[in-house]
Amino acid sequence: MGWAVYNEPRTKNRPVARQPVHLTAIYPGSFDPATNGHLDVIERGSKLAGRLIVAVLRNESKQPLFSTAERMEMLAEVVRPFPNVEVASFDGLLVDFASQCQASLILRGIRAISDYEGELQMALMNRRLRPEIETVFLMAGEQYSFVSSRLVKEIFRLGGDVSGLVPPAVACRLRERMASV
Numbered sequence: 717m718g719w720a721v722y723n724e725p726r727t728k729n730r731p732v733a734r735q736p737v738h739l740t741a742i743y744p745g746s747f748d749p750a751t752n753g754h755l756d757v758i759e760r761g762s763k764l765a766g767r768l769i770v771a772v773l774r775n776e777s778k779q780p781l782f783s784t785a786e787r788m789e790m791l792a793e794v795v796r797p798f799p800n801v802e803v804a805s806f807d808g809l810l811v812d813f814a815s816q817c818q819a820s821l822i823l824r825g826i827r828a829i830s831d832y833e834g835e836l837q838m839a840l841m842n843r844r845l846r847p848e849i850e851t852v853f854l855m856a857g858e859q860y861s862f863v864s865s866r867l868v869k870e871i872f873r874l875g876g877d878v879s880g881l882v883p884p885a886v887a888c889r890l891r892e893r894m895a896s897v
Contacts, residue, residue: 741821743761744771749782750794750865751868753825762801767800770801771813773807793883794886806847811846822842822849823852825853827863870897
Protein backbone atom coordinates (compact mmCIF):
# COMPACT_ATOMS: atom_id res chain seq x y z
CA MET A 717 0.00 0.00 0.00
CA GLY A 718 1.45 3.36 -0.97
CA TRP A 719 1.36 6.38 1.29
CA ALA A 720 1.18 9.85 -0.15
CA VAL A 721 3.92 12.33 0.54
CA TYR A 722 2.67 15.86 0.81
CA ASN A 723 4.36 19.10 1.53
CA GLU A 724 3.82 19.73 5.21
CA PRO A 725 0.39 21.41 5.29
CA ARG A 726 -0.06 23.51 8.39
CA THR A 727 -2.92 25.01 10.31
CA LYS A 728 -1.89 27.78 12.73
CA ASN A 729 1.62 26.40 13.20
CA ARG A 730 0.37 22.82 13.60
CA PRO A 731 0.91 20.15 10.96
CA VAL A 732 -2.26 18.77 9.43
CA ALA A 733 -2.57 15.00 9.39
CA ARG A 734 -1.58 13.45 6.09
CA GLN A 735 -3.95 11.08 4.34
CA PRO A 736 -2.78 7.96 2.58
CA VAL A 737 -4.05 8.78 -0.90
CA HIS A 738 -4.43 5.20 -2.03
CA LEU A 739 -6.21 3.98 1.11
CA THR A 740 -9.94 3.45 0.68
CA ALA A 741 -12.00 2.87 3.82
CA ILE A 742 -15.62 1.83 4.27
CA TYR A 743 -17.74 3.10 7.17
CA PRO A 744 -20.81 0.84 7.13
CA GLY A 745 -24.06 1.18 9.04
CA SER A 746 -27.79 1.52 8.84
CA PHE A 747 -27.69 5.28 9.62
CA ASP A 748 -31.44 5.31 10.42
CA PRO A 749 -31.08 8.19 11.05
CA ALA A 750 -27.53 9.55 10.87
CA THR A 751 -26.49 11.08 14.19
CA ASN A 752 -23.82 13.56 15.22
CA GLY A 753 -21.93 10.55 16.55
CA HIS A 754 -21.86 9.10 13.03
CA LEU A 755 -20.78 12.46 11.65
CA ASP A 756 -17.96 12.63 14.21
CA VAL A 757 -16.64 9.23 13.06
CA ILE A 758 -17.01 10.30 9.41
CA GLU A 759 -15.07 13.51 10.00
CA ARG A 760 -12.24 11.74 11.82
CA GLY A 761 -12.26 8.83 9.36
CA SER A 762 -11.98 11.23 6.44
CA LYS A 763 -8.60 12.28 7.83
CA LEU A 764 -7.35 8.69 7.93
CA ALA A 765 -8.15 7.64 4.36
CA GLY A 766 -7.77 9.19 0.95
CA ARG A 767 -11.28 7.94 0.14
CA LEU A 768 -13.99 7.15 2.69
CA ILE A 769 -17.17 5.44 1.57
CA VAL A 770 -20.09 5.76 3.97
CA ALA A 771 -21.99 2.57 3.15
CA VAL A 772 -25.68 2.31 3.98
CA LEU A 773 -26.84 -1.23 4.62
CA ARG A 774 -29.90 -2.16 2.56
CA ASN A 775 -31.80 -4.35 4.99
CA GLU A 776 -35.50 -3.69 4.68
CA SER A 777 -36.29 -6.55 7.10
CA LYS A 778 -35.21 -4.19 9.90
CA GLN A 779 -38.23 -1.96 9.11
CA PRO A 780 -36.24 1.28 8.96
CA LEU A 781 -37.82 4.66 9.57
CA PHE A 782 -36.20 6.00 6.40
CA SER A 783 -35.72 4.18 3.11
CA THR A 784 -32.22 3.44 1.86
CA ALA A 785 -32.55 6.26 -0.69
CA GLU A 786 -33.64 8.73 2.00
CA ARG A 787 -30.78 7.75 4.29
CA MET A 788 -28.34 8.17 1.41
CA GLU A 789 -29.76 11.61 0.59
CA MET A 790 -29.42 12.77 4.21
CA LEU A 791 -25.88 11.43 4.44
CA ALA A 792 -24.88 13.03 1.13
CA GLU A 793 -26.07 16.35 2.51
CA VAL A 794 -24.21 16.10 5.82
CA VAL A 795 -20.92 14.81 4.35
CA ARG A 796 -20.73 17.54 1.71
CA PRO A 797 -17.97 19.40 3.63
CA PHE A 798 -15.66 16.38 3.26
CA PRO A 799 -14.43 16.15 -0.36
CA ASN A 800 -13.00 12.65 0.02
CA VAL A 801 -16.22 11.16 1.43
CA GLU A 802 -18.87 9.50 -0.72
CA VAL A 803 -22.09 7.68 0.07
CA ALA A 804 -23.10 4.27 -1.30
CA SER A 805 -25.39 1.42 -0.33
CA PHE A 806 -24.87 -2.32 -0.18
CA ASP A 807 -26.47 -5.60 0.75
CA GLY A 808 -24.85 -8.93 1.33
CA LEU A 809 -21.46 -9.36 2.91
CA LEU A 810 -19.66 -6.16 3.86
CA VAL A 811 -16.26 -7.61 2.96
CA ASP A 812 -17.50 -8.43 -0.54
CA PHE A 813 -18.68 -4.84 -0.96
CA ALA A 814 -15.36 -3.57 0.42
CA SER A 815 -13.49 -5.76 -2.05
CA GLN A 816 -15.62 -4.46 -4.95
CA CYS A 817 -14.71 -0.91 -3.89
CA GLN A 818 -11.04 -1.85 -3.54
CA ALA A 819 -11.20 -0.84 0.12
CA SER A 820 -8.58 -2.22 2.45
CA LEU A 821 -10.07 -0.87 5.66
CA ILE A 822 -13.39 -1.12 7.45
CA LEU A 823 -14.00 1.70 9.91
CA ARG A 824 -16.26 1.07 12.92
CA GLY A 825 -17.27 3.39 15.73
CA ILE A 826 -17.33 2.13 19.31
CA ARG A 827 -19.42 4.04 21.86
CA ALA A 828 -18.92 1.86 24.93
CA ILE A 829 -17.36 -1.41 25.99
CA SER A 830 -20.75 -3.06 25.34
CA ASP A 831 -20.30 -2.34 21.61
CA TYR A 832 -16.85 -3.93 21.55
CA GLU A 833 -17.77 -7.59 21.94
CA GLY A 834 -20.13 -7.68 18.96
CA GLU A 835 -17.83 -5.52 16.84
CA LEU A 836 -14.83 -7.72 17.65
CA GLN A 837 -16.71 -10.86 16.66
CA MET A 838 -17.72 -9.27 13.36
CA ALA A 839 -14.19 -7.98 12.70
CA LEU A 840 -12.72 -11.43 13.29
CA MET A 841 -15.25 -13.06 10.96
CA ASN A 842 -14.54 -10.43 8.30
CA ARG A 843 -10.82 -11.14 8.70
CA ARG A 844 -11.47 -14.85 8.20
CA LEU A 845 -13.48 -14.15 5.04
CA ARG A 846 -11.11 -11.51 3.60
CA PRO A 847 -7.80 -11.36 5.48
CA GLU A 848 -6.54 -8.52 3.27
CA ILE A 849 -9.20 -6.17 4.70
CA GLU A 850 -8.47 -4.69 8.14
CA THR A 851 -10.99 -3.34 10.65
CA VAL A 852 -10.17 -0.21 12.65
CA PHE A 853 -12.22 0.90 15.64
CA LEU A 854 -12.62 4.59 16.44
CA MET A 855 -13.85 5.49 19.90
CA ALA A 856 -16.85 7.78 19.86
CA GLY A 857 -16.23 11.32 20.97
CA GLU A 858 -17.23 11.53 24.63
CA GLN A 859 -20.04 13.96 23.83
CA TYR A 860 -21.60 11.29 21.55
CA SER A 861 -20.87 8.10 23.49
CA PHE A 862 -24.50 7.74 24.55
CA VAL A 863 -26.10 8.62 21.20
CA SER A 864 -27.66 5.91 19.05
CA SER A 865 -30.09 6.04 16.15
CA ARG A 866 -32.53 3.91 18.12
CA LEU A 867 -32.53 6.36 21.06
CA VAL A 868 -32.83 9.37 18.76
CA LYS A 869 -35.94 7.87 17.13
CA GLU A 870 -37.46 7.00 20.51
CA ILE A 871 -36.79 10.45 21.99
CA PHE A 872 -38.20 12.13 18.91
CA ARG A 873 -41.34 9.93 18.85
CA LEU A 874 -41.99 10.85 22.47
CA GLY A 875 -41.69 14.59 21.73
CA GLY A 876 -38.15 15.12 23.02
CA ASP A 877 -35.60 17.54 21.66
CA VAL A 878 -32.98 15.86 19.45
CA SER A 879 -31.07 19.02 18.54
CA GLY A 880 -27.40 18.43 19.24
CA LEU A 881 -27.89 14.69 18.66
CA VAL A 882 -28.43 14.82 14.89
CA PRO A 883 -27.37 17.23 12.14
CA PRO A 884 -29.98 19.94 11.40
CA ALA A 885 -30.84 18.38 8.00
CA VAL A 886 -31.65 15.09 9.74
CA ALA A 887 -33.74 16.83 12.41
CA CYS A 888 -35.74 18.45 9.60
CA ARG A 889 -36.33 15.06 7.94
CA LEU A 890 -37.41 13.58 11.27
CA ARG A 891 -39.96 16.37 11.76
CA GLU A 892 -41.28 15.83 8.21
CA ARG A 893 -41.51 12.06 8.75
CA MET A 894 -43.28 12.28 12.08
CA ALA A 895 -45.73 14.87 10.73
CA SER A 896 -46.74 12.45 7.97
CA VAL A 897 -47.29 9.50 10.34
